Amino acid sequence: MISDESLAELRAIAARYPQPRSGLLPMLHLVQSVEGRITPEGIEACADVLGISAAEVSGVATFYTMYKRKPVGDYHVGVCTNTLCAVMGGDEIFARLKEHLDVGNDETTADGKVTLEHLECNAACDYAPVMMVNWEFVDNQTPESAVQLVDDLRSGAEVRSTRGPRICTWREASRVLAGFPDGRVDEGPSAGPASLVGLGIAAERGWSAPSVEEAQDAQDARDGEGGHAVAEEPEREAAATEDAGTKEAEAAVVEKESPTTGTAAEKGDAQ
Amino acid sequence: MTETSARTTDTLTPVLTAGWADERSWTLDAYARRGGYEALDKAFAMGPDAVIGAVKDSGLRGRGGAGFPTGMKWSFIPQDNPNPKYLVVNADESEPGTCKDIPLMMASPHTLVEGVILSSFAIRAHTAFIYIRGEVLHVIRRVQAAVAEAYAAGHLGRDIHGSGYDLDVVVHAGAGAYICGEETALLEGLEGRRGQPRLRPPFPAVAGLYASPTVINNVESISSVPSIIAHGAEWFSSMGTEKSKGFGIFSLSGHVQRPGQYEAPLGITLRELIDLAGGIRQKSDGQRHELKFWTPGGSSTPLLTAEHLDVPLDFEGVGAAGSMLGTRALQIFDETVCVVRAVLRWTEFYKHESCGKCTPCREGTWWLVQTLARLEKGQGSEADLDLLLDQCDNILGRSFCALGDGATSPISSSIKYFREEYLAHLTHGGCPFDPAASTAWSDRTVGATA
Numbered sequence: 009m010i011s012d013e014s015l016a017e018l019r020a021i022a023a024r025y026p027q028p029r030s031g032l033l034p035m036l037h038l039v040q041s042v043e044g045r046i047t048p049e050g051i052e053a054c055a056d057v058l059g060i061s062a063a064e065v066s067g068v069a070t071f072y073t074m075y076k077r078k079p080v081g082d083y084h085v086g087v088c089t090n091t092l093c094a095v096m097g098g099d100e101i102f103a104r105l106k107e108h109l110d111v112g113n114d115e116t117t118a119d120g121k122v123t124l125e126h127l128e129c130n131a132a133c134d135y136a137p138v139m140m141v142n143w144e145f146v147d148n149q150t151p152e153s154a155v156q157l158v159d160d161l162r163s164g165a166e167v168r169s170t171r172g173p174r175i176c177t178w179r180e181a182s183r184v185l186a187g188f189p190d191g192r193v194d195e196g197p198s199a200g201p202a203s204l205v206g207l208g209i210a211a212e213r214g215w216s217a218p219s220v221e222e223a224q225d226a227q228d229a230r231d232g233e234g235g236h237a238v239a240e241e242p243e244r245e246a247a248a249t250e251d252a253g254t255k256e257a258e259a260a261v262v263e264k265e266s267p268t269t270g271t272a273a274e275k276g277d278a279q
Numbered sequence: 280m281t282e283t284s285a286r287t288t289d290t291l292t293p294v295l296t297a298g299w300a301d302e303r304s305w306t307l308d309a310y311a312r313r314g315g316y317e318a319l320d321k322a323f324a325m326g327p328d329a330v331i332g333a334v335k336d337s338g339l340r341g342r343g344g345a346g347f348p349t350g351m352k353w354s355f356i357p358q359d360n361p362n363p364k365y366l367v368v369n370a371d372e373s374e375p376g377t378c379k380d381i382p383l384m385m386a387s388p389h390t391l392v393e394g395v396i397l398s399s400f401a402i403r404a405h406t407a408f409i410y411i412r413g414e415v416l417h418v419i420r421r422v423q424a425a426v427a428e429a430y431a432a433g434h435l436g437r438d439i440h441g442s443g444y445d446l447d448v449v450v451h452a453g454a455g456a457y458i459c460g461e462e463t464a465l466l467e468g469l470e471g472r473r474g475q476p477r478l479r480p481p482f483p484a485v486a487g488l489y490a491s492p493t494v495i496n497n498v499e500s501i502s503s504v505p506s507i508i509a510h511g512a513e514w515f516s517s518m519g520t521e522k523s524k525g526f527g528i529f530s531l532s533g534h535v536q537r538p539g540q541y542e543a544p545l546g547i548t549l550r551e552l553i554d555l556a557g558g559i560r561q562k563s564d565g566q567r568h569e570l571k572f573w574t575p576g577g578s579s580t581p582l583l584t585a586e587h588l589d590v591p592l593d594f595e596g597v598g599a600a601g602s603m604l605g606t607r608a609l610q611i612f613d614e615t616v617c618v619v620r621a622v623l624r625w626t627e628f629y630k631h632e633s634c635g636k637c638t639p640c641r642e643g644t645w646w647l648v649q650t651l652a653r654l655e656k657g658q659g660s661e662a663d664l665d666l667l668l669d670q671c672d673n674i675l676g677r678s679f680c681a682l683g684d685g686a687t688s689p690i691s692s693s694i695k696y697f698r699e700e701y702l703a704h705l706t707h708g709g710c711p712f713d714p715a716a717s718t719a720w721s722d723r724t725v726g727a728t729a
Binding site for chain 2: 024025026027029030031032033034036037058067068071072073074075086089090091092094095096097099100127128129130131132133134135136137140142143144145148150169171172173181184185186187189190192193194196198199200201202203204205206207208209210213215216217218220222223224226227229230
């Protein structure tokens with residue numbers, strides 16, 4: 009059942025965007041926060057607000073893995089089993105949790121507390137093996153710490169993210185994803201230890217980016233090296249010509265780049 | 280030549296990471312103490328074209344992996360197009376191994392927000408979007424709060440700093456789809472549709488979000504802009520190598536003693552980075568494991584081995600070594616790791632994340648998994664290696680977007696360097712490796728086998 013209050017919030021999400029349909033992803037997060045999953049009623053509500061068909065909404069809801077058709081427990085527990093985390097122990101952790109909780113992948117414990125799922129890379133590889141609870145980081149896990157974690161979650165003990173706040177429920181998390189902050193932003197650290205390793209080494213050894221003056225001096229020194237300056241000249245000219253080129257010429261560069269860099273390189277943009 | 284000329288700077292050069300250890304670094308107060316948002320007035324005085332010029336002159340190339348010159352991308356926005364212009368930040372970091380944008384946004388979201396304002400001003404956009412993958416709740420909180428703080432302080436909204444320039448920023452949470460890191464799929468997601476890539480041309484610069492001129496840049500690219508405006512293009516280009524200017528965050532993960540984020544000029548080598556990271560991990564008896572294979576920039580960049588330790592990690596250097604710099608996601612695997620297991624797992628990932636739009640990728644990744652899974656179990660024959668390469672050949676360059684291409688990288692590169700190991704699975708009748716030896720706690724469960 010979607011309340012009038014929720015409907016108003018769905019409309020408020022759509023209103024954030026120049027075109028309302030852009031709000032659909034966060035709107036579906038809101039549906040999950042009030043319904044505990046993507047329900048037919050939630051799909052209808054989104055369709056009504058956006059003036060599109062339920063089939064169109066459903067097509068979107070089934071594309072993205074964070075949207076669930078089955079009820080999710082209070083705590084969505086994810087274990088990264090992409091290559092690096094798997095190798096570092098994610099496979100063992102996932103196997104142990106399946107056994108300990110007596111559930112399979114994407115299943116919920118009988119008490120409705122924990123839904124277990126294996127995850128793809130969650131962008132925390134320097135903290136491998138990584139787990140997520142309701143999309144909060146739980147870094148550097150072992151099979152033992154993972155068992156302790158789910159036991160604490162099931163017993164109602166307060167659990168904190170290793171790099172974030174006290175863990176809220178899955179429904180509460182979904183509401184934040186819908187764009188309604190929960191006031192927990194100031195909990196947790198700025199960064200975990202691995203994020204700060206390079207910064208710490210630089211501080212120890214007195215390393216830093218150059219000052220503007222140092223950069224200028226270095227540039228002058230390079231310009232002073234005859235051979236180097238000569239070697240650099242043609243390139244600068246080429247760059248200048250390119251800059252002066254017409255829009256058509258520039259577009260041609262992109263088109264030329266795209267099939268080749270676009271295959272492999274844009275993958276980069278593809279991540 | 281690049282190696283020597285580049286070494287006028289320190290080995291590590293924290294710029295984006297510099298404030299990460301500050302007290303409450305994510306707040307506006309902490310950011311302002313480091314001179315945050317001071318580049319705005321400078322940029323407003325310069326004017327949009329001069330900002331584009333500075334970014335062009337700096338040599339900044341896209342930090343999302345492609346390495347396309349950022350300033351040039353901006354200059355493709357047709358200013359005579361009557362539609363609104365948009366800036367979209369790709370914060371959908373999900374390439375396996377890549378973990379730099381997430382800590383950046385968690386520790387210093389204002390760096391990104393300031394970059395968004397400068398970049399939007401340059402391309403004359405009045406609305407910008409930050410598309411963050413949904414699976415990082417606390418990062419989303421921090422960026423939401425930073426945007427709210429920036430509005431309250433007058434860095435966003437109407438007539439910013441009295442300049443007459445208006446900008447609104449919307450923080451948008453994705454919902455779990457690797458493909459949305461592909462820029463046109465991301466736009467589909469941002470328009471409330473299934474995240475499937477679009478045909479190009481038209482390129483987003485001409486017809487992107489809502490068929491309007493749109494620039495899509497990676498978080499780290501946009502976050503580099505404030506420092507370029509504050510310190511100048513020359514300062515930025517004094518770091519790095521000939522054609523790969525500036526600094527970047529290098530993310531070491533896996534079997535090194537101290538995995539983590541290392542911000543350095545482009546052109547640093549893996550040997551230097553591993554040295555800073557305390558070396559390849561140690562065994563319980565103090566002996567060291569050995570480097571076996573690594574990815575220079577995520578799983579979509581072909582694997583490299585110990586023979587590539589001295590390759591300069593810049594766009595040209597890694598390219599010449601037969602791979603790609605990508606996102607500088609250096610996943611390090613030692614000799615305990617079975618390359619077939621590693622590659623099979625990545626391949627299952629690509630199969631799972633294929634959006635289904637085009638046949639070579641949708642069907643091809645499925646077939647790759649079938650063939651690889653059999654080999655991993657020690658079934659099949661040596662001819663299956665040729666079959667795999669043939670399947671790769673039918674995907675690479677034939678799929679709609681780069682996801683399919685990326686799926687072939689680990690397979691073809693691993694067969695190139697580790698053909699014998701594939702064959703060993705056949706002769707051994709299964710995987711000859713013990714997965715327990717690779718885990719982070721292997722010292723506690725297996726004895727050191729020097």
